[in-house]
Amino acid sequence: MKGAFKSLSAAMVKGFLRDKATLFFSFVFPLMFLVIFGLLFRDAGAEKIKIGAVGDGPVIAALEQTGAVEVQRFGSVDEGVAKVRDGDLPGLVEATGDKVLLRFAASDQAQAGTVRGLVAGVTQQLNVTASGQPPKYEFDAEQVEDASLKPIQFLTPGILSWGIAITAVFGASLTLVNWRRKQVLRRLRLAPVSPTTILTSRILVTIGVALTQALIFVGVALLPVFGLTLSGTWWLAIPVFLCGVLAFFTIGMLVGALCKTEEAATGAANIVVLPMSFLSGTFFPIDLAPPWLQAASKALPLRHMNDGITDFLVRGKGPEALLVPCGVLIAFTLVVGFVAAKVFTWEDN
Amino acid sequence: MTETGAGDAIVVGDIRKSYGDLHAVDGVSFAVGHGEFFGILGPNGAGKTTTLEIIEGLREPDSGSVRLLGHNPFPRDTALLPRIGVQLQASAFFDKLTAREQLETFAALYGVGAERARETLELVGLADKADTREDKLSGGQRQRLSIACALVHDPDIVFLDEPTAALDPQARRNLWDVLRAIRARGKTIVYTTHYLDEAEILCDRVAIMDQGRILAMDTPAALVRGLDAPTRIILERGSLPAEAAAALPGADEVTEDEQSLTISSRTPAPLLAALAERGTLDGLQVRTATLEDVFLQLTGREYRA
Ligand SMILES: Nc1ncnc2c1ncn2[C@@H]1O[C@H](COP(=O)(O)OP(=O)(O)OP(=O)(O)O)[C@@H](O)[C@H]1O
Ligand SMILES: [Mg+2]
Numbered sequence: 001m002k003g004a005f006k007s008l009s010a011a012m013v014k015g016f017l018r019d020k021a022t023l024f025f026s027f028v029f030p031l032m033f034l035v036i037f038g039l040l041f042r043d044a045g046a047e048k049i050k051i052g053a054v055g056d057g058p059v060i061a062a063l064e065q066t067g068a069v070e071v072q073r074f075g076s077v078d079e080g081v082a083k084v085r086d087g088d089l090p091g092l093v094e095a096t097g098d099k100v101l102l103r104f105a106a107s108d109q110a111q112a113g114t115v116r117g118l119v120a121g122v123t124q125q126l127n128v129t130a131s132g133q134p135p136k137y138e139f140d141a142e143q144v145e146d147a148s149l150k151p152i153q154f155l156t157p158g159i160l161s162w163g164i165a166i167t168a169v170f171g172a173s174l175t176l177v178n179w180r181r182k183q184v185l186r187r188l189r190l191a192p193v194s195p196t197t198i199l200t201s202r203i204l205v206t207i208g209v210a211l212t213q214a215l216i217f218v219g220v221a222l223l224p225v226f227g228l229t230l231s232g233t234w235w236l237a238i239p240v241f242l243c244g245v246l247a248f249f250t251i252g253m254l255v256g257a258l259c260k261t262e263e264a265a266t267g268a269a270n271i272v273v274l275p276m277s278f279l280s281g282t283f284f285p286i287d288l289a290p291p292w293l294q295a296a297s298k299a300l301p302l303r304h305m306n307d308g309i310t311d312f313l314v315r316g317k318g319p320e321a322l323l324v325p326c327g328v329l330i331a332f333t334l335v336v337g338f339v340a341a342k343v344f345t346w347e348d349n
Numbered sequence: 350m351t352e353t354g355a356g357d358a359i360v361v362g363d364i365r366k367s368y369g370d371l372h373a374v375d376g377v378s379f380a381v382g383h384g385e386f387f388g389i390l391g392p393n394g395a396g397k398t399t400t401l402e403i404i405e406g407l408r409e410p411d412s413g414s415v416r417l418l419g420h421n422p423f424p425r426d427t428a429l430l431p432r433i434g435v436q437l438q439a440s441a442f443f444d445k446l447t448a449r450e451q452l453e454t455f456a457a458l459y460g461v462g463a464e465r466a467r468e469t470l471e472l473v474g475l476a477d478k479a480d481t482r483e484d485k486l487s488g489g490q491r492q493r494l495s496i497a498c499a500l501v502h503d504p505d506i507v508f509l510d511e512p513t514a515a516l517d518p519q520a521r522r523n524l525w526d527v528l529r530a531i532r533a534r535g536k537t538i539v540y541t542t543h544y545l546d547e548a549e550i551l552c553d554r555v556a557i558m559d560q561g562r563i564l565a566m567d568t569p570a571a572l573v574r575g576l577d578a579p580t581r582i583i584l585e586r587g588s589l590p591a592e593a594a595a596a597l598p599g600a601d602e603v604t605e606d607e608q609s610l611t612i613s614s615r616t617p618a619p620l621l622a623a624l625a626e627r628g629t630l631d632g633l634q635v636r637t638a639t640l641e642d643v644f645l646q647l648t649g650r651e652y653r654a
Contacts, residue, residue: 003458007456010454183439184443188458
């Protein structure tokens with residue numbers, strides 16, 4: 001029985017490796033997205049606003065301390081104003097004695113507003129301090145997001161989950177349809193091999209392929225150009241990954257059980273995975289979507305796989321966060337697997 | 350070997366299988382002894398494949414019984430499966446594997462090693478195509494690979510569904526040798542074919558089927574004898590006037606067409622002697638009845654090979 005398991009797995013791996021299109025869509029295609037988006041958004045959110053400064057004093061020192069802006073000093077007002085006029089700088093702060101003057105370019109409203117608010121805020125803060133009175137209204141700001149959640153941090157788990165999902169669904173469904181159509185299933189029925197052996201060898205191959213994908217995608221994202229940083233609990237993403245692979249494998253089995261031809265299976269697999277990838281935060285954070293869409297996406301296994309992997313790979317959550325994604329994915333696997341087993345047939349008719 | 354005994358490898362009792370209104374198999378019974386070479390003949394759609402697949406356990410009959418080596422083949426019995434080897438009418442191969450890899454994969458399913466797979470590939474004359482992908486093989490080569498997959502685990506009973514279809518004459522004769530060698534080792538072979546000459550040469554017994562029923566079943570020689578057909582002596586046209594031919598001793602009936610003159614006779618010996626005396630033996634052909642005549646008489650159909 002071990003020989004049967006090994007030889008079936010080997011037959012499937014060879015079939016997979018010898019199909020150039022499958023290799024492309026399993027490895028190159030998702031990697032393309034990772035590289036393109038990773039490079040495109042590499043600096044997004046990382047760049048600081050610059051502001052020009054002439055003179056010296058507590059306001060300019062305080063601005064530098066906020067860390068929110070990069071202060072660029074000029075010897076003369078004219079020199080700085082020229083930069084503002086050219087659009088190189090959104091504003092110029094001139095501090096002479098107790099007087100603070102902000103000159104800004106109105107061409108970029110958003111930046112101008114930010115700069116005005118910032119300079120005004122810092123000046124008022126200093127005024128309060130100078131008055132010696134405790135401030136009447138207390139103001140505090142606290143950042144909720146991990147400061148390091150740069151685009152690559154959510155792109156990697158998103159594209160990883162999506163790449164694994166399409167490969168698992170396509171791999172499982174096309175093997176099933178092809179084997180049924182080419183009578184391999186009937187022939188296997190005449191050999192002393194149990195359906196469990198056939199099924200587990202296919203699952204093992206799917207997991208092996210997914211593991212290879214994960215290593216490649218994470219490996220590439222870790223390169224300095226992209227700069228992914230893994231959290232301390234990244235290894236807790238492994239159970240979520242395995243549950244996700246199983247969930248999408250069973251979806252593939254269901255698609256394969258329902259479709260008679262490879263073309264139909266390809267279409268059906270696309271219909272299942274493509275919308276799911278858009279609704280599950282593969283290419284952009286789902287937090288940007290309207291609330292009802294966010295709620296609806298909670299019904300999708302890809303969303304939970306993506307969330308779960310993000311939680312551990314980059315957010316560093318503890319083991320208690322395993323419960324929801326793994327629970328949902330296992331439930332999916334059981335329900336879909338049950339339906340697939342019900343509709344499965346060894347041959348057409 | 351025609352009697353139905355406990356020692357038979359296969360016993361089929363009144364099996365029936367319908368698809369809607371169509372009676373694909375309509376009450377078929379027969380037994381095949383151990384070591385027998387049994388052929389099932391019949392026109393397209395006669396129910397040969399359906400009958401084989403019921404015996405193999407791939408299909409469940411609507412009614413009737415099947416005993417395969419003393420066991421019921423349906424539902425699937427994994428203890429029985431290693432003892433039978435099946436070549437399906439449509440070949441079943443894994444995607445993108447070479448001939449050798451296909452055979453090794455099937456061999457491993459039966460716990461058989463690569464060495465035996467190599468031997469089997471040689472047996473069917475595919476050693477030089479071992480590293481060719483299945484989809485790059487010719488039709489006949491695929492057929493041979495498919496047969497190899499049925500034989501690789503050295504089963505006691507071999508089921509072959511039209512194994513010689515698509516084979517060139519050379520490959521056909523090679524396969525005959527392979528099948529004879531298997532049979533000589535005491536294995537049982539059940540096969541279907543559209544080549545009646547082949548069935549006549551290879552089979553111990555044949556069943557002729559049409560529309561889901563067995564019309565006749567016996568040794569090929571007995572079937573031909575049972576037809577009680579006259580011997581036909583065929584001469585070139587013009588070598589003898591028809592009236593003269595009819596007057597020859599033993600001539601029962603004379604027919605003429607564009608190319609030839611045919612004399613039917615139940616006592617061909619004096620007729621041939623008379624022809625020799627007249628010196629009209631040039632281009633002479635003697636045709637005795639064959640299985641094909643039996644087939645045509647029973648099914649009343651033109652043969653489509
Ligand atoms: N799965 C099926 N569904 C419906 N009808 C079927 C099915 N399988 C076979 N038949 C019908 O049953 C009849 C017998 O088919 P079968 O395949 O047994 O014929 P056969 O004798 O093997 O013919 P051939 O020489 O062409 O291989 C045919 O009329 C066929 O159309
Ligand atoms: Mg057939």
